[in-house]
Amino acid sequence: MKTALVTGAARGIGLATTKQFLAKGWSVAMVDWDGDELALSAKSLDNVLPLNYDISQPEQAPKIIAETLAHFGQIDALANNAGIADFGxxxxxxxxxxxxxxxxxxxxxxxxxxxxxxxxxxxKGAIVNIGSISGLRASTLRVAYGTSKAAVIHLTKQQAAELGEFGIRANCVCPGPVRTKLAMAVHTQEIIDAYHDAIPLNRYGSEDEIASVITFLCSPEASYVTGQVIASDGGFESTGVGLPALRGKQY
Structure with missing residues (x-):
C-alpha cells in the first residue's frame, strides 16, 4: 500500500487531500500542530497515522519521517500543505x-x-508543495505571505532540478481563492463579489478541487511531470492585479 505524508492535515485542503488519498487506496500520515483538531479529524478515518508536530521546528521533521516509516514502512508522496496566512x-x-x-x-x-x-x-516518490496565487502575482496585504509562497515556488524548481536523477518528482500547486470556513468567515460580501468578478470561472474553488490536483501529481498518471507550477485558481492569475475591495483595508 502506498503511503502519503500530508502536513496541515487536520482541516481544509490538507484534510480533503488526505481523504482523496484514502479513497485511492493509500495510507496517510496526517501531520498538524493542532493536536485536538487532528485527533478529531483522524478519528473516523482508517489507515491513517495522526502526528501532532510543528514542522517549523527543525528537530521535529526527522521525527515525523521516522514515525511514518516505522508505522507504514515507506513514503511515496509528501504533500507540503501546512501554512499560515497572516496578512497586513x-x-x-x-x-x-x-x-x-x-x-x-x-x-x-x-x-x-x-x-x-x-x-x-x-x-521514487513525489513532492507536492502548496504555493498560492499570491506567490505568482503581487497583491495587497501579502508582503510576507506572498513572498513566502513565491519562495516555495522556486524551492520546488530546485527540488525538481536536483532530485530528478533519483526519480523524485517535485511540483507546486498554487490555489486561488478557496471556499474554506475561514475565508467565508472573514470575507465580506463585497470581497466575495469582487473575487467572483475577477475570476473567469466566476466562483471560488473548493478544497476538493485543489486536493484532486495534489493527488494527481502524486499519482503514476503524472510520472513525467516535474518542476511544474500549476495554478488551480479558476483563471484568476490571468486577470489583473489586486482587488479594489481589499485596497486600504486589512483582513
Missing part, C-alpha cells in the same frame, strides 16, 4: 510577523522535504 500592510509587518509566516510556509516546507528525501529516493 507592508509598514505594519514587523519582523516577528514576517518570521512567523516564513517559519511555517517556507522553512517547514524545506525541512520536511529534506527530511523525507532518503525515503522518497527509495520509492
Amino acid at each position: 500592510p507592508i509598514e505594519e509587518t514587523d519582523f516577528a510577523r514576517w518570521k512567523a509566516v516564513m517559519s511555517i510556509n517556507l522553512d517547514g516546507t524545506f525541512l520536511m522535504s529534506q527530511a523525507a528525501t532518503d525515503a522518497l529516493k527509495a520509492t
